[in-house]
Amino acid sequence: xxxxxxxxxxxxxxxxxxxxxxxxxxxxxxxxxxxxxxxxxxxxxxxxxxxxxxxxxxxxxxxxxxxxxxxxxxxxxxxxxxxxxxxxxxxxxxxxxxxxxxxxxxxxxxxxxxxxxxxxxxxxxxxxxxxxxxxxxxxxxxxxxxxxxxxxxxxxxxxxxxxxxxxxxxxxxxxxxxxxxxxxxxxxxxxxxxxxxxxxxxxxxxxxxxxxxxxxxxxxxxxxxxxxxxxxxxxxxxxxxxxxxxxxxxxxxxxxxxxxxxxxxxxxxxxxxxxxxxxxxxxxxxxxxxxxxxxxxxxxxxxxxxxxxxxxxxxxxxxxxxxxxxxxxxxxxxxxxxxxxxxxxxxxxxxxxxxxxxxxxxxxxxxxxxxxxxxxxxxxxxxxxxxxxxxxxxxxxxxxxxxxxxxxxxxxxxxxxxxxxxxxxxxxxxxxxxxxxxxxxxxxxxxxxxxxxxxxxxxxxxxxxxxxxxxxxxxxxxxxxxxxxxxxxxxxxxxxxxxxxxxxxxxxxxxxxxxxxxxxxxxxxxxxxxxxxxxxxxxxxxxxxxxxxxxxxxxxxxxxxxxxxxxxxxxxxxxxxxxxxxxxxxxxxxxxxxxxxxxxxxxx
Amino acid sequence: xxxxxxxxxxxxxxxxxxxxxxxxxxxxxxxxxxxxxxxxxxxxxxxxxxxxxxxxxxxxxxxxxxxxxxxxxxxxxxxxxxxxxxxxxxxxxxxxxxxxxxxxxxxxxxxxxxxxxxxxxxxxxxxxxxxxxxxxxxxxxxxxxxxxxxxxxxxxxxxxxxxxxxxxxxxxxxxxxxxxxxxxxxxxxxxxxxxxxxxxxxxxxxxxxxxxxxxxxxxxxxxxxxxxxxxxxxxxxxxxxxxxxxxxxxxxxxxxxxxxxxxxxxxxxxxxxxxxxxxxxxxxxxxxxxxxxxxxxxxxxxxxxxx
Numbered sequence: 001x002x003x004x005x006x007x008x009x010x011x012x013x014x015x016x017x018x019x020x021x022x023x024x025x026x027x028x029x030x031x032x033x034x035x036x037x038x039x040x041x042x043x044x045x046x047x048x049x050x051x052x053x054x055x056x057x058x059x060x061x062x063x064x065x066x067x068x069x070x071x072x073x074x075x076x077x078x079x080x081x082x083x084x085x086x087x088x089x090x091x092x093x094x095x096x097x098x099x100x101x102x103x104x105x106x107x108x109x110x111x112x113x114x115x116x117x118x119x120x121x122x123x124x125x126x127x128x129x130x131x132x133x134x135x136x137x138x139x140x141x142x143x144x145x146x147x148x149x150x151x152x153x154x155x156x157x158x159x160x161x162x163x164x165x166x167x168x169x170x171x172x173x174x175x176x177x178x179x180x181x182x183x184x185x186x187x188x189x190x191x192x193x194x195x196x197x198x199x200x201x202x203x204x205x206x207x208x209x210x211x212x213x214x215x216x217x218x219x220x221x222x223x224x225x226x227x228x229x230x231x232x233x234x235x236x237x238x239x240x241x242x243x244x245x246x247x248x249x250x251x252x253x254x255x256x257x258x259x260x261x262x263x264x265x266x267x268x269x270x271x272x273x274x275x276x277x278x279x280x281x282x283x284x285x286x287x288x289x290x291x292x293x294x295x296x297x298x299x300x301x302x303x304x305x306x307x308x309x310x311x312x313x314x315x316x317x318x319x320x321x322x323x324x325x326x327x328x329x330x331x332x333x334x335x336x337x338x339x340x341x342x343x344x345x346x347x348x349x350x351x352x353x354x355x356x357x358x359x360x361x362x363x364x365x366x367x368x369x370x371x372x373x374x375x376x377x378x379x380x381x382x383x384x385x386x387x388x389x390x391x392x393x394x395x396x397x398x399x400x401x402x403x404x405x406x407x408x409x410x411x412x413x414x415x416x417x418x419x420x421x422x423x424x425x426x427x428x429x430x431x432x433x434x435x436x437x438x439x440x441x442x443x444x445x446x447x448x449x450x451x452x453x454x455x456x457x458x459x460x461x462x463x464x465x466x467x468x469x470x471x472x473x474x475x476x477x478x479x480x481x482x483x484x485x486x487x488x489x490x491x492x493x494x495x496x497x498x499x500x501x502x503x504x505x506x507x508x509x510x511x512x513x514x515x516x517x518x519x520x521x522x523x524x525x526x527x528x529x530x531x532x533x534x535x536x537x538x539x540x541x542x543x544x545x546x547x548x549x550x551x552x553x554x555x556x557x558x559x560x561x562x563x564x565x566x567x568x569x570x571x572x573x574x575x576x577x578x579x580x581x582x583x584x585x586x587x588x589x590x591x592x593x594x595x596x597x598x599x600x601x602x603x604x
Numbered sequence: 605x606x607x608x609x610x611x612x613x614x615x616x617x618x619x620x621x622x623x624x625x626x627x628x629x630x631x632x633x634x635x636x637x638x639x640x641x642x643x644x645x646x647x648x649x650x651x652x653x654x655x656x657x658x659x660x661x662x663x664x665x666x667x668x669x670x671x672x673x674x675x676x677x678x679x680x681x682x683x684x685x686x687x688x689x690x691x692x693x694x695x696x697x698x699x700x701x702x703x704x705x706x707x708x709x710x711x712x713x714x715x716x717x718x719x720x721x722x723x724x725x726x727x728x729x730x731x732x733x734x735x736x737x738x739x740x741x742x743x744x745x746x747x748x749x750x751x752x753x754x755x756x757x758x759x760x761x762x763x764x765x766x767x768x769x770x771x772x773x774x775x776x777x778x779x780x781x782x783x784x785x786x787x788x789x790x791x792x793x794x795x796x797x798x799x800x801x802x803x804x805x806x807x808x809x810x811x812x813x814x815x816x817x818x819x820x821x822x823x824x825x826x827x828x829x830x831x832x833x834x835x836x837x838x839x840x841x842x843x844x845x846x847x848x849x850x851x852x853x854x855x856x857x858x859x860x861x862x863x864x865x866x867x868x869x870x871x872x873x874x875x876x877x878x879x880x881x882x883x884x885x886x887x888x889x890x891x892x893x894x895x896x897x898x899x900x901x902x903x904x905x906x907x908x909x910x911x
Binding site for chain 2: 067077107109111203207275276278279309424429430431432435445446449450458493494497500501507508511512515541545547549551553555556558559560563571
């Protein structure tokens with residue numbers, strides 16, 4: 001039969017294509033097994049000699065999602081509003097600040113572009129107010145006469161550029177960190193999704209990703225003033241509580257601030273708080289009332305590292321009084337390298353400044369001998385050494401680091417350049433390698449067992465025809481993996497669930513056809529006629545029911561993220577493959593058996 | 605062997621029974637959701653931080669909770685995760701993940717020095733991000749319902765079919781949601797609603813529709829074959845014609861989903877549970893709800909629409 005030949009050719013062609021794409025995965029898997037048996041030295045030699053081959057295989061294998069191989073998935077968001085604030089070079093006023101604040105509060109629930117939120121909030125305050133009061137850029141032709149809409153577009157453009165630049169910087173940092181095949185992609189208007197496989201030290205990665213690298217050299221608060229302020233701040237939280245005890249009123253004192261904060265007031269240290277309490281302390285001191293009690297142009301910043309550990313091993317951080325004015329920024333740093341302190345051998349980053357920076361640094365240190373100068377990175381105080389004498393060669397160092405690794409990462413961040421605006425981690429998921437391995441095993445057994453049960457049932461219920469459907473089902477799974485490999489899709493745990501589900505649903509087309517054939521035979525048709533009628537009559541139901549499931553899969557794909565996308569992909573691939581294997585492959589075998597071989601086909 | 609070979613059940617004439625059962629289930633689901641104070645969201649839609657810690661040997665959940673309450677200065681949710689030596693910790697403490705992890709590790713190693721644990725899984729979702737996830741999940745569900753309505757409208761050229769299909773699948777999703785909400789905290793695994801559950805719901809939608817469409821397809825066919833037959837009788841005939849297929853496919857799918865539920869690991873527990881419930885309810889609704897709605901909507905028409 002001519003039709004049969006064509007179908008056979010089609011099936012073999014598809015099998016060959018699937019086989020071609022899958023052989024990479026199989027070969028890579030064999031290589032990995034081989035490598036696992038080697039001794040350390042032999043392994044290194046083998047890896048070196050076969051590097052090119054392994055890399056090219058790896059490019060073509062079915063990738064495992066982070067939930068299966070372990071790793072880190074981080075979504076970072078560019079703080080667009082702080083970028084807007086930085087762009088307001090003509091100075092800020094209360095209208096601008098309150099517009100930014102109102103946009104900020106709306107971002108939590110709103111789906112609207114944050115730049116639009118800001119401009120709308122600004123215009124809502126005063127319809128005639130002009131943004132050109134704050135923003136000016138000669139190169140981009142943003143002038144006094146620019147309309148609000150022009151500035152809106154310009155701000156969006158700046159935001160887009162900032163995200164692009166942030167991605168470049170993150171890529172540089174991650175590359176220097178040495179992660180295998182990182183995936184860094186933009187998501188939406190101001191988000192970046194970073195996926196790193198097999199990360200063992202998440203803490204470092206976290207710091208690496210979000211560090212703005214805004215390095216600042218600042219003077220510290222006057223110690224006398226700071227101590228006076230501290231007393232006033234504590235007093236402001238004093239509260240008298242009157243409780244009725246019998247007939248008399250007992251007055252007791254309560255101070256919510258002192259419950260979470262241990263005041264110090266010596267040197268430039270305001271006090272300290274346990275790690276879990278720092279957020280509460282921030283909420284208490286970041287009010288306008290408390291700010292009024294602080295010395296003018298003094299800001300309180302936390303130390304980057306815990307100063308000491310309390311009972312239970314809870315880390316305590318110190319709050320340091322530093323000047324708001326920034327004397328020098330990281331832009332003057334020309335060279336940075338990780339070293340060890342020559343006296344106590346603790347890790348540090350040693351930096352060298354350019355000429356202009358060195359001149360300024362000399363002036364600053366010269367004028368502040370005997371006083372502490374704070375080195376602040378991304379609003380955390382790393383170190384605040386006392387200036388011993390004037391430093392004129394532009395050298396400085398960041399001390400107080402916990403390990404040489406941290407020093408290396410810091411150097412990486414400093415040299416990759418500063419981010420245009422801070423990035424915050426809005427979502428983060430980490431899966432350890434053990435859990436990933438367990439998930440792989442769970443998925444593997446589920447697929448096998450699901451396949452086994454369905455296959456047995458089909459043979460039991462449809463006999464010989466059922467066995468043919470089973471063959472199609474197995475080929476179907478080969479096709480699904482072939483499609484995943486060909487499209488370089490990522491296999492996730494929900495993705496495996498999608499395959500298992502497909503196994504259950506894939507037989508549906510055959511069930512529809514076989515039931516129809518039985519029905520036609522029941523109505524008195526011959527086997528041959530019943531097969532033809534069964535296939536053609538079942539087709540519209542198969543077609544419509546699969547299209548609708550495929551459509552929900554497509555919707556899931558376009559709205560879902562991460563592992564869910566993996567599920568949608570395997571579901572869609574499963575539908576397409578199962579249609580092919582159920583309609584083309586089983587038909588071909590049944591036609592061959594019945595028409596050419598004239599053998600009896602049992603259909604239960 | 606063949607089940608339902610000469611099936612001839614009177615589904616349509618007894619459709620009021622179906623309506624009463626479905627109505628009761630939907631009412632119970634809605635009441636259950638209200639009683640529980642709304643849907644029980646998981647971390648994806650609620651935000652917060654979750655840590656899965658695997659210990660060397662079994663642990664008592666209460667001990668870990670009290671140890672960590674001291675460290676966090678607020679009480680975290682702690683429950684077993686799959687096995688007795690693994691716990692899931694959930695907290696809303698506003699703290700850097702690094703600091704939290706250090707604090708957890710230090711607390712556990714001082715409080716339980718003989719039973720070392722390691723953090724196997726960390727999830728941190730901020731409020732801002734969870735709102736976005738919620739929004740896109742809602743969009744996905746609404747989009748799929750619309751798509752299905754229009755697809756069926758185009759293929760079957762009859763809005764009654766669209767209405768029947770969409771009502772049936774909303775029925776499925778509402779009851780599954782209700783079951784989830786009511787059974788959460790009762791069953792030994794978490795049934796909170798997160799992204800994977802939304803994926804399961806959309807699969808249920810697709811699956812339930814699959815069944816419904818097969819019945820509708822037969823109605824479409826029988827409408828031309830049995831022209832003289834009364835409309836409701838013809839629809840009843842179609843349900844019976846496809847009954848064997850409906851039950852078999854639901855059966856094979858239930859098998860594999862049960863396999864996933866038992867062997868798929870803790871991550872897929874809620875997901876596969878949703879699918880099991882959804883397939884059962886979806887099969888029921890394809891037989892008892894979708895076609896019944898079509899019959900009732902077409903009641904006033906003697907001559908049914910050209911299908």
